[in-house]
Amino acid sequence: MKKQDFVVRFAGEGGQGVVTSAEGLAQAMAQSGYYVQTFSTFPSQIRGGPTWTQTRISTSTVLSSGDDLDVLVAFNEEAYNTHKDDVGEDGVIVYNSGDFSVENSEKALGMDFAELAKQTGNNRAANFVVMGALAELVDLPIDILEEFNRAKYTRGRPSDQQIIDSNNMALGLGSVEAKTSGFNLGELADAIKPEGDQILVNGNQAISLGSVAAGLEVFIGYPISPATPILLWMEANLVGEGKFVYQSSSEIESITSLVGAGYAGRKAMTSTAGPGFSLMGEGIGLAWMAEIPCVVVNVQRGGPSTGLPTKTEQSDLLTALYPGHGDLKIPVIAPGTVEECFYAGLMAVNWAERYQGPVVLLSEMALSERNQNIPKPDLSKDLGETRQIYQGNNGYLRYDGFELSPMPIPGQSGSYVANGSEHDAMGDTTHLPSRHIQMTERRFSKLNLLNDGSFEEENSSSNIAVVPWGGSKGPALDAYNQLISEGMDLGWYYTMYIHPMPEEMLNALRKKDLVIVPELNYMGQYASVLRSEGINAVAITQYTGLPFKVRHLVSEIKNLVSNQIKVGV
Amino acid sequence: MTLKNPEYDFKWCPGCGDFGVRRGIEGALVQHVTEKEQPINNTVVVAGIGCSGNMVHMLEKEQPFGIHGIHGRSLPLAFGIKMANPELNVLTVAGDGDFLGIGMEHIGPQAQRNLNITAVVMDNGVYGLTKGQSSPTSELGAITTSTPYGKIEGKLNPLRTYLSFGVSFIASIMSSKVKDLSALVYDAMNHPGFAIVHVQSPCTEYNNTYEALKGNPSKGIAPLAYDIPEGHDPTDILAAQELLNSDGIPLGLIYKDDTRETFDERSHRTIGVKEMKSIDALVDGFSI
Numbered sequence: 001m002k003k004q005d006f007v008v009r010f011a012g013e014g015g016q017g018v019v020t021s022a023e024g025l026a027q028a029m030a031q032s033g034y035y036v037q038t039f040s041t042f043p044s045q046i047r048g049g050p051t052w053t054q055t056r057i058s059t060s061t062v063l064s065s066g067d068d069l070d071v072l073v074a075f076n077e078e079a080y081n082t083h084k085d086d087v088g089e090d091g092v093i094v095y096n097s098g099d100f101s102v103e104n105s106e107k108a109l110g111m112d113f114a115e116l117a118k119q120t121g122n123n124r125a126a127n128f129v130v131m132g133a134l135a136e137l138v139d140l141p142i143d144i145l146e147e148f149n150r151a152k153y154t155r156g157r158p159s160d161q162q163i164i165d166s167n168n169m170a171l172g173l174g175s176v177e178a179k180t181s182g183f184n185l186g187e188l189a190d191a192i193k194p195e196g197d198q199i200l201v202n203g204n205q206a207i208s209l210g211s212v213a214a215g216l217e218v219f220i221g222y223p224i225s226p227a228t229p230i231l232l233w234m235e236a237n238l239v240g241e242g243k244f245v246y247q248s249s250s251e252i253e254s255i256t257s258l259v260g261a262g263y264a265g266r267k268a269m270t271s272t273a274g275p276g277f278s279l280m281g282e283g284i285g286l287a288w289m290a291e292i293p294c295v296v297v298n299v300q301r302g303g304p305s306t307g308l309p310t311k312t313e314q315s316d317l318l319t320a321l322y323p324g325h326g327d328l329k330i331p332v333i334a335p336g337t338v339e340e341c342f343y344a345g346l347m348a349v350n351w352a353e354r355y356q357g358p359v360v361l362l363s364e365m366a367l368s369e370r371n372q373n374i375p376k377p378d379l380s381k382d383l384g385e386t387r388q389i390y391q392g393n394n395g396y397l398r399y400d401g402f403e404l405s406p407m408p409i410p411g412q413s414g415s416y417v418a419n420g421s422e423h424d425a426m427g428d429t430t431h432l433p434s435r436h437i438q439m440t441e442r443r444f445s446k447l448n449l450l451n452d453g454s455f456e457e458e459n460s461s462s463n464i465a466v467v468p469w470g471g472s473k474g475p476a477l478d479a480y481n482q483l484i485s486e487g488m489d490l491g492w493y494y495t496m497y498i499h500p501m502p503e504e505m506l507n508a509l510r511k512k513d514l515v516i517v518p519e520l521n522y523m524g525q526y527a528s529v530l531r532s533e534g535i536n537a538v539a540i541t542q543y544t545g546l547p548f549k550v551r552h553l554v555s556e557i558k559n560l561v562s563n564q565i566k567v568g569v
Numbered sequence: 570m571t572l573k574n575p576e577y578d579f580k581w582c583p584g585c586g587d588f589g590v591r592r593g594i595e596g597a598l599v600q601h602v603t604e605k606e607q608p609i610n611n612t613v614v615v616a617g618i619g620c621s622g623n624m625v626h627m628l629e630k631e632q633p634f635g636i637h638g639i640h641g642r643s644l645p646l647a648f649g650i651k652m653a654n655p656e657l658n659v660l661t662v663a664g665d666g667d668f669l670g671i672g673m674e675h676i677g678p679q680a681q682r683n684l685n686i687t688a689v690v691m692d693n694g695v696y697g698l699t700k701g702q703s704s705p706t707s708e709l710g711a712i713t714t715s716t717p718y719g720k721i722e723g724k725l726n727p728l729r730t731y732l733s734f735g736v737s738f739i740a741s742i743m744s745s746k747v748k749d750l751s752a753l754v755y756d757a758m759n760h761p762g763f764a765i766v767h768v769q770s771p772c773t774e775y776n777n778t779y780e781a782l783k784g785n786p787s788k789g790i791a792p793l794a795y796d797i798p799e800g801h802d803p804t805d806i807l808a809a810q811e812l813l814n815s816d817g818i819p820l821g822l823i824y825k826d827d828t829r830e831t832f833d834e835r836s837h838r839t840i841g842v843k844e845m846k847s848i849d850a851l852v853d854g855f856s857i
Contacts, residue, residue, distance in 0.1 A: 027857075030857050031857050198857045199853075199855035199856055199857065200855055209851060209852055209855075212851060213852075217653075220649065237846065237851060238845065239841075239843040239845050240840075240841065240842075240845035241841055243840075243841075244652045244653065244836065245840070248645075248678075249674070249675070249677075252642065252645070253645040253678070256638070256639070256649065257649030257652075258649060259646060260615075260636070260646040260647065260649025260653065261652065261653040262649075262653075263636055263646075263649075263650060263653075264613070264653035264654050265653060268653075282639050283639065286638060286639050290636070373857060376853075376856065379848055394610070408634075410610070410611075410657055411610060411611050411634075411656060411657055412610065413610060415609070415610050415634045416635070417626060417634075417635035417637055418636040419636070420637060421637060424577070426574060427637075429623070430576045430577060435576065
């Protein structure tokens with residue numbers, strides 16, 4: 001039986017070509033019609049340090065990065081020692097024999113990366129040597145990679161043909177090494193080319209594209225891992241008349257200037273991670289209080305405090321809902337896949353405009369750098385929404401009533417004072433109890449406008465459901481599918497609209513005996529949110545800085561189902 | 570926002586310097602509307618927190634747009650507003666605690682950008698609204714509610730601070746000199762770049778410095794504040810430094826450099842003139 005997928009981990013020192021190799025492989029395979037997903041982890045330094053990237057290639061949509069490795073490509077000895085036990089029973093380790101040697105291993109294939117590259121006349125062809133070996137290991141026709149090579153390096157430069165030839169030679173050399181070794185992983189099934197156009201993007205890029213599709217005009221941000229690429233993309237691409245992108249002097253300046261831009265009529269966004277998000281708490285509260293649209297993207301990483309800047313975690317949910325003091329509950333959208341990242345970027349901007357307030361988009365490190373091929377979004381219609389703008393006379397009572405009202409824009413009519421203090425209908429500060437009642441209820445009533453969130457539901461008749469959030473969706477879905485195929489009675493619910501959450505989904509979950517919530521944090525934050533809604537939720541927690549393994553979730557879900565723990569609401 | 574808002578319950582104390590600043594700002598705005606033929610709706614007043622921040626609600630006459638922001642953050646709010654729409658006339662109003670204490674970190678960046686806004690700072694050497702704590706501009710040794718044994722850190726010199734940060738328009742005045750104040754604020758609004766009008770605006774409750782500033786011959790008190798001599802060339806930075814290194818508080822235009830590009834000009838010619846790709850083209854860039 002042919003293999004339907006294979007998992008390759010490239011590991012070594014930062015700067016050795018680990019990430020380039022993995023992404024190159026992903027690109028090549030995606031071009032050939034396979035589904036791909038990468039997972040990267042970096043050290044928190046500029047040069048060197050242990051780094052690894054995992055690429056999973058499949059004949060169908062990839063949900064998780066793979067529990068065990070079919071191939072480990074070890075660029076140095078430290079990588080070999082660290083990762084060799086993750087290689088599956090039938091797996092192979094391809095190692096750089098020019099750097100170190102391996103004794104007593106039945107599955108180690110040594111190649112001198114640098115020496116083989118040198119033979120091609122191009123020292124940088126080492127990646128293609130490795131790719132050639134990998135192709136041979138899964139009986140992948142080499143011409144697929146030759147085609148990728150040709151397309152990638154046909155750039156109209158004089159050196160093109162030389163590079164193409166040397167890379168093709170490298171492919172051949174790697175292929176021969178693998179053939180000689182006798183190792184084989186089994187034949188990879190032919191690609192079933194996805195229907196429709198596809199794009200290959202990572203989570204950060206997808207969020208950026210989605211927000212621009214909504215009509216984003218202003219982006220003001222500050223560098224912080226793993227959100228920095230969004231700032232850089234915006235600096236390069238959100239240009240021209242009516243656009244403004246800037247690297248601010250701090251996260252406090254980011255959020256406050258965002259509120260200013262939103263107040264002045266622009267669709268505005270920033271991106272940050274935990275520590276920066278903490279600094280933005282007061283500013284987000286101002287946007288809520290003064291009813292000003294803006295979007296804050298928080299790409300979660302290991303916390304708390306400086307935490308683990310380059311590792312993945314889902315521990316900012318509670319702070320995303322309540323980033324500032326007082327009675328507020330900020331709308332939160334948490335995409336779980338790269339494809340959802342596009343629509344989260346789009347909907348976050350639209351929601352902010354619609355309800356005239358701040359919205360938090362919660363991504364995570366694992367999604368931010370994950371390269372995945374996704375269907376190209378349908379851009380045939382204008383997908384953006386714009387706030388209701390006031391166009392009457394001066395003397396307008398901006399904050400009159402218990403519901404959303406049109407917003408005047410500076411420079412046009414209807415001058416008013418937007419205020420962080422409690423205020424009357426004109427925006428002037430007041431302490432009257434009746435005003436605090438009116439304004440508080442008005443601010444919360446606007447959340448009812450955000451009731452268009454969709455959700456997934458499967459096996460609704462089951463009394464137990466698996467309900468993940470964010471990036472844990474993929475591994476959870478893999479686990480759920482496996483358990484279903486083994487005959488377990490289990491339901492599935494999922495939404496990226498954490499708050500407000502679709503009422504229909506909440507009602508369905510309230511009826512369950514048990515709701516199982518896998519999440520990458522210690523506190524079981526999403527489970528606690530569901531419990532506060534009257535749902536019997538129990539968390540499967542993990543706080544290692546790494547994603548869930550599917551087999552771990554399978555065994556944990558089995559335990560919970562057999563024990564059927566009931567937790568009081 | 571208007572005289573007759575019965576729900577607005579804030580008042581400045583009788584004799585507060587901010588009354589004078591109010592008349593000065595109102596005068597400058599009236600002049601701006603008339604001479605620049607700009608509707609008042611084109612002006613946005615951005616307020617910090619404190620007695621002085623309430624300026625945004627206390628302005629009488631025709632009402633501009635306003636935003637009463639969070640403590641210390643009038644400058645970044647103004648930055649976002651101005652860059653969202655560079656046609657707007659943006660004026661910040663804040664006290665010494667808001668602007669030079671918690672808000673200090675924002676002065677440098679706006680100066681380096683030469684952001685085309687005006688900041689009016691009402692300096693009374695105290696945190697008035699919270700009832701009399703020491704501020705960066707309280708005297709060394711001052712007894713205040715938060716320094717019962719005397720303030721043990723030095724007094725910040727705001728004007729020297731602005732000059733070192735590279736602010737391109739620096740003026741100093743007293744709240745009682747309403748006509749001069751009005752003229753300086755008007756000039757500041759017309760200045761192409763970051764302009765600060767720093768106003769001695771005494772707090773009659775907690776730090777009444779009227780006598781110290783104006784002097785009192787009968788008591789033998791020499792005035793601390795003095796008019797900058799006619800001959801001072803505000804475009805000469807060395808002259809400005811010398812002025813600020815001498816004793817007393819000079820009143821008038823200290824420094825002005827209107828040769829620098831403003832931030833929105835530079836932003837426009839570097840980035841504003843570029844052509845943005847359509848969303849289709851941007852997405853297509855990732856096609857497999």
